[in-house]
Amino acid sequence: MRDEAMTNRTTAVMETIRSRIAARILVPGDRVPSIRSMAASLSVSPSTVVEAYDRLAADGAIRSRPGSGFYVSSSTQPFALAEVGPRLDRAVDPLWVSRQSLDAAPSAIRPGCGWLPPDWLAQEGLRKAIRAAAKSDTALLSDYGSARGLSALRSHLSRQFQSEGLNASPDQILLTPSGSQSIDLICRFLLRPGDTVLVDDPCYFNFHAVLRAHQVKVVSVPYMATGPDPDAFAKILIESAPQLYLTNSALHNPSGATMTAQVAHRILSAATAHDVVIVEDDIFAGFEPELSARLATLDGLARVIRIGSFSKILSPAMRCGYIAARPDWIEALTDLQIATNFGGPDALVTGIVHAAITDSAYRRNIETLRRRLATARTTVAARLEALGIRTKLMPRGGFYLWCQLPGRLDAAEAARRALECDVVLAPGNVFSLSGSAIDWMRFNVSQMSDALVFEVLRKVTSDG
Amino acid sequence: MRDEAMTNRTTAVMETIRSRIAARILVPGDRVPSIRSMAASLSVSPSTVVEAYDRLAADGAIRSRPGSGFYVSSSTQPFALAEVGPRLDRAVDPLWVSRQSLDAAPSAIRPGCGWLPPDWLAQEGLRKAIRAAAKSDTALLSDYGSARGLSALRSHLSRQFQSEGLNASPDQILLTPSGSQSIDLICRFLLRPGDTVLVDDPCYFNFHAVLRAHQVKVVSVPYMATGPDPDAFAKILIESAPQLYLTNSALHNPSGATMTAQVAHRILSAATAHDVVIVEDDIFAGFEPELSARLATLDGLARVIRIGSFSKILSPAMRCGYIAARPDWIEALTDLQIATNFGGPDALVTGIVHAAITDSAYRRNIETLRRRLATARTTVAARLEALGIRTKLMPRGGFYLWCQLPGRLDAAEAARRALECDVVLAPGNVFSLSGSAIDWMRFNVSQMSDALVFEVLRKVTSDG
Missing domain, CATH: 3.90.1150.10 (Aspartate Aminotransferase, domain 1)
Structure with a gap:
């Protein structure tokens, strides 16, 4: 009987530590509470805690370090996204x-x-652009490219945005390796673990995955045929105080809906009143038959960040994304991209993309x-x-x-x-x-x- | 006199908030202490705090939210790497x-x-590989590529590692967009803000930048002509209990030194005793006249992660990195790479790299x-x-x-x-x-x- 009680108490101590590890209250490298303090806090004997810690160490969940106690093992608790x-x-x-x-x-x-x-892709156009790259000057073949990415491509985007009513100089545009990387870089820049991000319901599933990787709280607003529900949106801004709203305005993924101008105006007004930054993912923009309302255009890139890529319309095999935002944000995002990827997209790929989208057959x-x-x-x-x-x-x-x-x-x-x-x-x-x-x-x-x-x-x- | 004292007190309150924002004790979206509690904690009148908060709001440092107090503005304090x-x-x-x-x-x-x-690069070889890609089958031109990246390239790496005495199946290799991204992905996987990472002194400067982006503590070990100083290394493991050690074994950047087999053995033994994961950045491996000691090979990829890329020896304009590690870690890293970049390196680029390094002229x-x-x-x-x-x-x-x-x-x-x-x-x-x-x-x-x-x-x- 006494042995069984001891076993139960040992198990209880083990479970306490295990649940703290699972909840990430204890993370790899953290020191596990001392035997004395653990014994006191759970009202068990020190020998029970010693027994529990030894068993946890045998399992590999914690490790003893000579002379300094027990620590959570790094090998047991890396950041498995599937577990978050x-x-x-x-x-x-x-x-x-x-x-x-x-x-x-x-x-x-x-x-x-x-x-x-x-x-369904313009394969001949792609092959032609690649052949042109093989003949191009040496910079596209042998350099990292500039910190913000190929100037000709950024100028092209700047002119395209201009034609849509959005003023963004080439210096306000940062090329990235992909649309996903654009979002990831912005998350690094604006978010901290525990922050709150608002997404649409439904929304692109990888938004959930990338936000999970940043360990932020996610809340959602119902997406209707006309865009996000503005009343629900306003209510969520008050109740959840998100730092960021991540959305598609045109050809929303997965619903295919398009935000109306009226909804865009209401959403932007509410976001402005509550100082929420908006990331407008324009990845499907090229598929629109004619231009619909854009938050970035209404806002003039004050609090809206526009992102996009060429992967959907050109090819997913040669990816290049972009971020258009306030100049000071682009400056800081460029630093972050250097720190985490040294440069942006491959110089070769930006050259191919530029050749492909400026080809006479592209339109x-x-x-x-x-x-x-x-x-x-x-x-x-x-x-x-x-x-x-x-x-x-x-x-x-x-x-x-x-x-x-x-x-x-x-x-x-x-x-x-x-x-x-x-x-x-x-x-x-x-x-x-x-x-x-x-x-x-x-x-x-x-x-x-x-x-x-x-x-x-x-x-x-x-x-x- | 009284007005001046009031002004000084107001300034003091403003400075208190500003310094908390600068120190990231308050981060964007955080609620600033209530007027009542701030007044109490600084022993000033509530009206002084109101005045201070109003001025901070006028500056844009904080914002009032109707009915719920003051919050740190997101626009004032995004994550400027230069400020960390x-x-x-x-x-x-x-x-x-x-x-x-x-x-x-x-x-x-x-x-x-x-x-x-x-x-200095093999331009003709690169152009030939690009021309071959332009003629290649459609997958390299129009698909994201598999989750781990081009199978032929992973098999090639696996055989190369085998010839160096390191067994790693192609499934234990994940292709990434660059060597830098390999490090970044591993940091996401193994580290949390506040963790401790050990680097060499001196070491590649971008190690400092990427670790700063992950908000970890960095400690350093002197790097000698024979590798890291093993005595200093052992001492730091006890004193600082780092989670990770990031190093180059062969042709160390910047010193050009090469770790000896004896040092490698001592470093790995110490890391094993203290459960430290090692990231061995093998980016300059291709420049070695003959193979020197490798931690990954000694360890058999148990706690050592080997990373590398082709950017240095082939071309920085078509980047492709890799991570070789324990199978369960590669699985989790693959998930993380999907979340943050959807896929890995561009399929086109992996095809070009594979063609270039398997060309008869390459060696x-x-x-x-x-x-x-x-x-x-x-x-x-x-x-x-x-x-x-x-x-x-x-x-x-x-x-x-x-x-x-x-x-x-x-x-x-x-x-x-x-x-x-x-x-x-x-x-x-x-x-x-x-x-x-x-x-x-x-x-x-x-x-x-x-x-x-x-x-x-x-x-x-x-x-x-």
């Missing part, structure tokens, strides 16, 4: 969709992924692509409708359809079953912080030309 | 050297930079380069010696010489003066945490073929 935040079903984990999409077998069909298939190719996508959206929506999968909002552009499955079907379960047939889907709740999109799914119409995908969808949505 | 850590003379700031090197005028001479000039080019560097090291050392600038240790390979200036000359001051003549130098203290390299300088022999550089050096070291 609520444990989700791996099939509704944002990283699950990313990894399945990236690592899918060549034979797999990927309606859940976020990019165009090879034959024509984009228009062809837009028309092809418009047809695909209509066709795929009709085929999904025939399966009872409803597109509530037909986007003005881009390749996403945000659809509701029939009969309150669990999309994560459907995605798991589809994967057995080599079809990678993107179930709704990976996009939804509130978990309110259980029966929704995002489809990429450009990845659905194989009729097999509809057969699999019929199977996973009918006999579920 | 002790304020240094900008000319001995690591970021100064990076930015001067990256943004130097085309006419500038850059003995302070860390890469080879265009005509011959490297050998030519090594011979050319050996000659340049001898020639430049002799020319520096003639100016009283001493190379204490002649490196076995690579392009750096770590030299002492004559007469206890301030290298930062010399660098400032050289910049007026369009010569970018790398003064010693940007490499030295202890600030003990005031009269040292790192020279890149490949960037010193223009005789002008020695004229400028004579000028800035003689009549200082």
